Amino acid sequence: MPSAAFLVYSGIMPLLKTFFTIIAGYAAAKMGMFPPAASRGTSHITMNMALPALIFANVVPAFTPSNISALGPLFLIAFTYQAIGFLSGLIIREVCYVPRNFWQGVIVMTGMSNWGNLPTAVVLSITQQAPFNPATDPALGVSYVSIFIVSYHLVFWMGGAAHSLSWDFRPGVPQGEAAEVRVSWKEKPIGSLITRYILRQEPPNSFAAAAIEADKTKDIEESFSEKEKNAGTDGAIPVSELRRSEGIDDTAESDPDVQLARRTSRISTASVPMPHRRPSLSAAAAPSAIPSAPPPSPAQSARDLETQSIAQRSETLHTPTLPQKIVRVFRPLGAIVTPVTCTLAVSLPIALVQPLKALFVDVSATGGPSFKGPDGRPPLAFMIDTANFMGGITVPLALVLLGASFARIKLPRPLSRLPIMAMFLSTFAKMIMLPVIGIFLVQAMTGAGLVQKDEKALRFVMMFLSGTPTAVNQLIVASLYAPDGNVDNLSACLLVQYIFMFIASSALTAVALLLL
Template sequence: MVAAGTLIWISIRPLIRLVLCVSCGFAVTKADLFPVVAARSLGQIILNITLPSLMFSKMVPAFTPENVGALGPLVLVALIYEGLGMAMAWVTRTIFWVPHRFRYGILVAGGWGNVGDIPTSVIMSITGAAPFGGSDQTLSVAYISAFILVYMITLFPMGGHHLVAKDFVGPDVEPDEVREQVRERRKFILYGWPNAFLNYVRLRRLRPSDSFKDDSDPELQSPTIEPKKETPSSSSTRPRPAKHVSFRNEQVDYYDVTHDHDLDASTAVPTDGIATPAPSHFASPAGTVTAHDLESEIQEEDEPRGPSEVVEKKPLTAPQRRRKRIVSQLKMAVKSILTPASLSMIISIPIALVPSLKGLFTATSNSHIPNAPDGEPPLAFVLDFASFMGAASVPLGLICLGSALARLKIPRSEWSNLPVGAIFTLAFLKTVVSPVIGVLITIGLTSARVISKEDKVLQFVCMFFSCLPTATTQVYLTQVYSGTGSAEFMSPFLLPQYFLMFFSMTGLTAYSITYLF
């Protein structure tokens, strides 16, 4: 049994380090020493070099044929947490009003959390010291990689980012109209549905002959619902704005450490008629999906066509449009899977499970491969390089997180016009209610023998991932799809979550260690 004082210190220590790293990024950004261009470049370095190196250096030594079965429970828990978060966001949207341009984005905010630098930093710190063992730190990062892989696949190849795009389809709806709709819905949820249910039961009990009775009897008349008149605001088409932000040469980062380097809307101003950005001097890494690829899934670029070209081009038939959409989605999925981080994880698992391959990188008991002249395996220098580069991933990612938070605009004078109920309800559900449910899910899966009772690292990782705030990557996706380069609804939803996160993580860590040890 760990002493109370020791338990509190173990829980708070990694968060202190996290706050210091984030504060450094916040400070240099506020001091105008870390511009958006630098944040973008650093994000690409993390995404394409340091993060894949970290995953490779931890997964190859950690996974063995005995513990590789943990990948199944990890993927299951990751999917459960995403579904749970989306359900919480849906409940929040049902009870409280949410801006019309955030009606689907709130589902993404609930379902996809910051699975990158925050859990990696805290979990590595906790599992690297007592009461965990010496090799538990390496194993914990290998387990974290499963959550990162599920995050990437569900958000991009499986189309989670389309929810953000749907927010900007159709005309605007005034906040007063949205508030009135939610108010009526709330009345029905609280006391309207019992009356409707009783009326339904009463009508079902009427004999067939009752249907011929005098309609003037109010007791026998069924409630009639007038068809809702369609207003111009209910149209499903949205006029295309005359101006739009060009993102042709910018890349969407899947790992949250890129932290949406264009958080400041003023940096995304280029519009039609001014000038599009010059091509980047740095080549895009192979397999990286660009923001233009994402935009092309929602709408095709408007290009001037001559009269002859318009006449000659035939409209696509329904099967052709369907085939074109499927091909586009397949290309998107392949590009998402072929990112360096995903490839690193895909390559690491076979190497870790095949003894003859693993013996090339690290010493194993059942490998008969001769060592290099220095007594190390022939490719040990590759693992050394990956470990050296991967060590920079977490601190650099936290600096980017601090930079992203520094660029969020805090509407101090507009809180009265914001959806305060939805903001604080979602923050409470994700940082307080979700950890409680996550602990119960982990305990239940352990009792059902889906999660091994002996693998305390696996149980701790599953519990910890239940208290993550919304991923800041959603800010960048919102900027891409908004058509204006702005994401004004995201800041108020993010800031309370990241504030409450420090308290919920401390409590969850303390309870998890007490339960496991």
């Protein structure tokens, strides 16, 4: 049995190069060498070109009819991890202080994990050393990670997790300081149901007074702002200038995650069942209680239109026709049509059909046909070489992009405004509790015969991906839905998770290697 020092060393060393690359991306962004435009281009390249190429180059040689049975346990444990995460986030929301505009965000953050480039980099590094087989296990590891990626896309996009982030920014949901009102458990979604239907009590509404006060303050500020504009300008301010003054990046909407979010979130909220809401006291108050705001100027109207969230814009849509309703019903299915899922859909049949596979790789050793080109290699071997060459940029580019994303995170001031307890409990759930559960689940599946004991790459991937932090693209999608693009609470939670990830991942890797 290897010593504890060797296990710790084996768990830490493969992770060092990933963290050094993240730090390099962070430094490059801070020095202005990696601006937002470069991040968007890098995101397009990694998600639409490099990662699909890497998956194709690894799935075709790695999967065989003998190990294709691993798909069932992989999907089973991936969905189990997500279900446990969502349940943990639900409990955290109910028992901890969480701002009102982060109630759904904390659930999605705890349920969805980074199963893309980051674990691919770690798995590639670790499977190249003992006790793994460097000749076959790196390709198998990437293939197994790709199954987790598919399960992520199914739940986040097609399953509606991405669209559910808009619930925190629907009309009537307090934003800004009004969302930071601390409420009792009886006012949380599940607590209010228990209070109303089991305890037979009417749940309180602490947001009402805050909403009235916020409306008064907003009306006064708009009145002063209107006077200043009338006194200092003769015409409307261009929308682009207003967006720059508000800190809104016009070109951010070209991000692939943003485009996918737009495709999957254009279903009118009128056609989606809305949870019952009691009318706000601010809306029911007498007209004399709240001063009326002056009519907005063209510049103010333009800014309001440009900074509206998707959920707010959807309220203004007209009643859809029958063809439009049919399109909207099936539009979420298009979320699974991504370069990654399409690559996997093409790669798996090639890997499992021996005559097709023989065109790309040599399968004569396993009894398959032998097709040779003039150079003595399979005729389409150059496609595997090209995919390997392109896929080689996936890991470093993605890690640099991750570091640059951290450099642009803005934390609220003072930090006491953050949901500190919810942040640490969600980190504990994702980085400590779920890995412990994952280790026991994998060991139980091995003992029950669902996973073979000698499939070390499979067992390691199933254990390691139980302890990864939240995916960064939730930050992109949530900022798209937010009226002002402000998602400081999510940014702070992500920062805590990725800082803690080094220690947690090293420990998880050491334990997994000990159990293999």
